[in-house]
């Protein structure tokens with residue numbers, strides 16, 4: 001649920017995320033704020049998962065290389081009335097903020113972006129603010145996101161951030177949220193920590209749901225290159241491609257669901 005009143009920000013109500021949280025299996029008590037450590041002042045690190053939230057070289061540029069370019073964006077959202085991106089793992093919202101920045105630069109009149117992210121441990125406003133403050137390039141997006149972010153994120157946090165952009169963060173286990181989502185996603189950002197640290201976010205069961213919820217011709221991209229992730233994505237119906245990763249990483253994966 002969001003505690004944002006769209007009337008307060010002068011915009012029409014957002015279109016529904018079309019996810020019925022009542023059908024989700026994640027118990028509210030499982031949705032918690034995970035303890036964070038901060039490295040170099042503004043780089044969040046999860047002791048529970050033993051991993052950083054994005055690459056230490058530059059998470060914003062990594063997002064452009066892996067998630068946007070890996071999904072053929074921004075080219076693929078041109079000439080589309082509406083485009084739907086799904087993400088496993090909202091974290092700090094960096095991927096959303098960078099995508100929103102590029103969307104605002106590239107979009108045409110009337111086009112709509114729906115960005116839906118699935119997150120078990122939604123961060124607090126001040127944590128998002130601290131992490132995203134690292135990048136002056138996304139100052140405007142950070143300020144708007146944190147201004148709209150609820151004190152207690154739970155259920156579906158649905159934010160109509162401008163007249164052409166809707167963000168929905170579905171709080172709970174990704175497996176539960178994706179299972180009850182509509183099958184309309186055009187592109188996926190698979191961003192659930194390293195597969196060796198969090199295999200649940202890369203299971204064949206979850207990848208199958210992701211593929212089922214992808215529109216024909218839709219795509220995914222991820223920095224992950226582990227063999228079991230590649231095999232799972234191929235087994236569930238994606239045509240998987242290996243590409244050079246970001247900042248010298250040998251490989252990343254992207255792929256399409258056949259039309």
Ligand SMILES: C[S@@+](CC[C@H](N)C(=O)[O-])C[C@H]1O[C@@H](n2cnc3c(N)ncnc32)[C@H](O)[C@@H]1O
Pocket residue numbers: 034052053054088089090091092093094095096118119120121122172173174175191192193194198200201
């Ligand atoms: C690598 S971080 C995501 C970074 C993020 N996309 C960003 O822009 O900052 C992985 C995220 O997955 C979340 N996560 C881990 N296991 C999960 C699960 N089973 N279901 C949903 N989210 C999960 C973590 O809480 C964390 O926020």
